[in-house]
Amino acid sequence: SQQGEEDPQALSIQEGENATMNCSYKTSINNLQWYRQNSGRGLVHLILIRSNEREKHSGRLRVTLDTSKKSSSLLITASRAADTASYFCATDLSGGSNYKLTFGKGTLLTVNP
């Protein structure tokens, strides 16, 4: 079963608005990552937040992590049409001897010009 569950499944906003996507997970993690995928192509890493961090920024991106609620949010500020893509959270589970990422179902973001 999927470790991460994003919501909403789809989000449509106007250019300039902020977009917030949420991710919930089930078990303890080492870190949580967000990736972007344009039109079924390869994934691009956006940001990584470790289990001992609560907030991280990168340009127009802001990620929060609440380990007590097992949830994370990705905020994209001042959105642009080029931000239109699918966004996935991925978790690296703690305690595992083998490193691997488990991806959520994703949020399809559409930014209308």
Next chain:
Amino acid sequence: SAVISQKPSRDICQRGTSLTIQCQVDSQVTMMFWYRQQPGQSLTLIATANQGSEATYESGFVIDKFPISRPNLTFSTLTVSNMSPEDSSIYLCSVEGSGRRDTQYFGPGTRLTVL
């Protein structure tokens, strides 16, 4: 960051045939990963391929259906065998970043359609 290429970028195949997908990395990496992304779905890990050892398959994936080779530290192949329309997906390879348990870098994917 690593630069990853995949061949072919897309293919249309007949059921019952096999397709081998190549993944080339511009630097030496220990761990390579193969994922499947079915239409409109998220990524599912097929297997982890370390150089010099047998690939480790995830639940629901078997070597007979998805044999993997890892002949050196910059290259891997995934074969989708005896294909059926249910195998129509995007197949992606990725590599671990330089930091342990860190970012993964993805190839552009291979879009496979099985008729």
